[in-house]
Amino acid sequence: xxxxxxxxxxxxxxxxxxxxxxxxxxxxxxxxxxxxxxxxxxxxxxxxxxxxxxxxxxxxxxxxxxxxxxxxxxxxxxxxxxxxxxxxxxxxxxxxxxxxxxxxxxxxxxxxxxxxxxxxxxxxxxxxxxxxxxxxxxxxxxxxxxxxxxxxxxxxxxxxxxxxxxxxxxxxxxxxxxxxxxxxxxxxxxxxxxxxxxxxxxxxxxxxxxxxxxxxxxxxxxxxxxxxxxxxxxxxxxxxxxxxxxxxxxxxxxxxxxxxxxxxxxxxxxxxxxxxxxxxxxxxxxxxxxxxxxxxxxxxxxxxxxxxxxxxxxxxxxxxxxxxxxxxxxxxxxxxxxxxxxxxxxxxxxxxxxxxxxxxxxxxxxxxxxxxxxxxxxxxxxxxxxxxxxxxxxxxxxxxxxxxxxxxxxxxxxxxxxxxxxxxxxxxxxxxxxxxxxxxxxxxxxxxxxxxxxxxxxxxxxxxxxxxxxxxxxxxxxxxxxxxxxxxxxxxxxxxxxxxxxxxxxxxxxxxxxxxxxxxxxxxxxxxxxxxxxxxxxxxxxxxxxxxx
Numbered sequence: 001x002x003x004x005x006x007x008x009x010x011x012x013x014x015x016x017x018x019x020x021x022x023x024x025x026x027x028x029x030x031x032x033x034x035x036x037x038x039x040x041x042x043x044x045x046x047x048x049x050x051x052x053x054x055x056x057x058x059x060x061x062x063x064x065x066x067x068x069x070x071x072x073x074x075x076x077x078x079x080x081x082x083x084x085x086x087x088x089x090x091x092x093x094x095x096x097x098x099x100x101x102x103x104x105x106x107x108x109x110x111x112x113x114x115x116x117x118x119x120x121x122x123x124x125x126x127x128x129x130x131x132x133x134x135x136x137x138x139x140x141x142x143x144x145x146x147x148x149x150x151x152x153x154x155x156x157x158x159x160x161x162x163x164x165x166x167x168x169x170x171x172x173x174x175x176x177x178x179x180x181x182x183x184x185x186x187x188x189x190x191x192x193x194x195x196x197x198x199x200x201x202x203x204x205x206x207x208x209x210x211x212x213x214x215x216x217x218x219x220x221x222x223x224x225x226x227x228x229x230x231x232x233x234x235x236x237x238x239x240x241x242x243x244x245x246x247x248x249x250x251x252x253x254x255x256x257x258x259x260x261x262x263x264x265x266x267x268x269x270x271x272x273x274x275x276x277x278x279x280x281x282x283x284x285x286x287x288x289x290x291x292x293x294x295x296x297x298x299x300x301x302x303x304x305x306x307x308x309x310x311x312x313x314x315x316x317x318x319x320x321x322x323x324x325x326x327x328x329x330x331x332x333x334x335x336x337x338x339x340x341x342x343x344x345x346x347x348x349x350x351x352x353x354x355x356x357x358x359x360x361x362x363x364x365x366x367x368x369x370x371x372x373x374x375x376x377x378x379x380x381x382x383x384x385x386x387x388x389x390x391x392x393x394x395x396x397x398x399x400x401x402x403x404x405x406x407x408x409x410x411x412x413x414x415x416x417x418x419x420x421x422x423x424x425x426x427x428x429x430x431x432x433x434x435x436x437x438x439x440x441x442x443x444x445x446x447x448x449x450x451x452x453x454x455x456x457x458x459x460x461x462x463x464x465x466x467x468x469x470x471x472x473x474x475x476x477x478x479x480x481x482x483x484x485x486x487x488x489x490x491x492x493x494x495x496x497x498x499x500x501x502x503x504x505x506x507x508x509x510x511x512x513x514x515x516x517x518x519x520x521x522x523x524x525x526x527x528x529x530x531x532x533x534x535x536x537x538x539x540x541x542x543x544x545x546x547x548x549x
Contacts, residue, residue: 004308006350008222011361018364020217020396026186026210028249029066029103030179036255037063043257046231046279047092050263057092059252062099067179068172069100076131076154076166080105080182083192084131085124087111087138087239090262093158093168094238097133098248102191102209105184106131109192112239113137117144124149126404127192127204131156139165186210192403193241193340204403205241205340213249215343215397218363220250223336223347224283225309228255231279235272235286241340242314246285256283269293273302280306287314291321291333292459292466296488299328309350311336315531316434318456319356335359337386337434339420343397345388346432357456358431359424366395370426375415383425383435383450391416423450440534442471444479449513451534454481457508458515461501463491468524468532472517472541483515484524484537493520 008014036042036059044062047055078084084101086108088094101108109127111119113135120142124132128151134142136159143164146152154166161167184190190209194202220226224246234246251258259281263271267290276284284307286294291312310325313336322333334348337359345368348360362368367389369377378384388398390413398418402408412419423435435441435450442449451469458467465488472482485501487493498518505514525536 004227006225007227008225008349009351011349011351014222015362015364018218020214020365022186022210022214022396024186025183026214027103027105027184028190028209028213028252029063029070029099032213032253033059033066033099034063036252042228042255044252045092045095045258045260047090047260048262048275048279055092062096064177065096065172066099066103067177068175069097070104070179070181071175072171073100073104073106073131074181078104078106078131078154080184081107081189082131083107083109083127083129084133085109085111085120085127085129086133087113087115087120088133088135088158089113089137089264090238090260091135091158092260095248097156097158097168103179104181105188107189107192109194110239110243111194112237114237115141115239117141121145121148122202123194124152130154133158133168135159136162184209189400191244193244195340203405203408206400206403208400211396211398211400212244212343213253215365215395216245216249217253218365218397219245219336219338219344220252220254220256222349222364223311223334223344224250224254224285225350226251226254226256226283230254230256230282231259231306232256232283232285233259233261233275233281235267235284235290242285242287245313245338245343267293269297273297273299276304276307277302278305282306283309283311285311285313288312288317288321289314289466291317291325295321295324295328296465299325302328304329307331310334311347313338313344316357316359316452316456318459320456320460322354322356337432339422341399341418341420342388345386345420355427355429355431358427358433360432361430362432365397368432369417370424370432371417371419375417378425380426380428383423385438386420386422386424386432387417388420389416390418437534439538440470442469442479442481444471444474444477444481444512449481453509454483454505454513454515457505457513458483458485458501460508461504463487463497463501465489466524468534468537469515470534470537470541472538473545474516480516481513482517482519482541484519484521486521486524 040060044059045057131154133156139157157165158168188209191207193205232251236242310333317335336347338344344363346359348354370384371387372378372384454469455467458464466486468484471479474480525533
């Protein structure tokens, strides 16, 4: 493990002194990437594919490739402000295309490789996309529904030339390695992400050229704790906004290289540990699901080559997992909180003592509070809405708008605040504790119960690999706590085990919070970004109970 002084050594001092500098004109590709590319040998990415394939790519490579693509887009008639879908696995061309579009002022709309043909139709038509960049597997899906996407004029495929689609390599061949296109203002549109849809329909989140890339200085410098000689590995899929956090803007603002593993198939905890032993990866970012699987491996034999710092985001990480990882590696997983709409809002920063289960304290540059229905901060220990102050100053790193959705804007921006839709409380020391999405909180006999606390209690039992806790309708109590449980290897579902898990929860939480019903399952419904879709489980319970009544 490599020891060195963190970028943040005093949390309160950094909070007082830090301020973003936002120029009138800014473009992440032509300003930041081209800036690092002045050192022709500076490493930007170590990429690994199936088998022994490995590439080392410099910032100069991405500067030149993105310039070629920007010129190609101009030749196709794709204009600044036009939208283009971007759906591919973890191949270097995904980063080249993202940067090329940003350089040209074209708005990338990333999506995961798990998109269905129906998803392509929804996203292409909702965003009014004029172009789509896809790998060969997703080209087949898009072809099925192209006639249902009237705005789509160009398809560019990362792979072999194909009828009706431009081959990416051929499109770039012979083009100039420097692109002098239109300068983009800091306030110009940069990127659109669709929300993950954990509780309802997906919304388009529009970020601007400066606010989002520059806002991730907080993510990369202070939370990921990156410096120019680091090699950072983010386990996220390219289609999730977490890729923007930790696979693009956060590390590359800091001049760090990123590690990319494009192995196919489901996530492998054993393979992940082998990669950390083989490559000089210094920092790791993963979703809670990945860490829950990693701690099931024989960590007593795990010897990372250079790892010094680990973080988690996407959903809260259970204290038991944090404890198990630290016991075996000596490293504390530092949880963080943010949204598709934001950069990092709260985090367990290196100088802070970690309270396992807490999402830490507000990021520099942000005034974050837990507020009540009257839009005033609530006392310590009381549950409320997580909110970000936007008056008198809108913070750098916050999205511009839910594009073409004024109703959601009115719902989310009230008074001086942006209301995140998440619930939490703040303790006496100023640490934030996640309760759940507003729609996920369970109201049972007048008690409000957050699913995360019950899930955290369940995962402390050795039989539980993963769980999801939701409200299930009940004639007497209104709602009861129900847990859907995936068992760890070596355990078998039984009524006796269900009772054992219920008693286990009673001992770790308030008795009224225990799951009155437990259903053993082999998988949980998740969004394409890997988050549990509790809304789907709730609706399933409503339908089942209503048929009985």
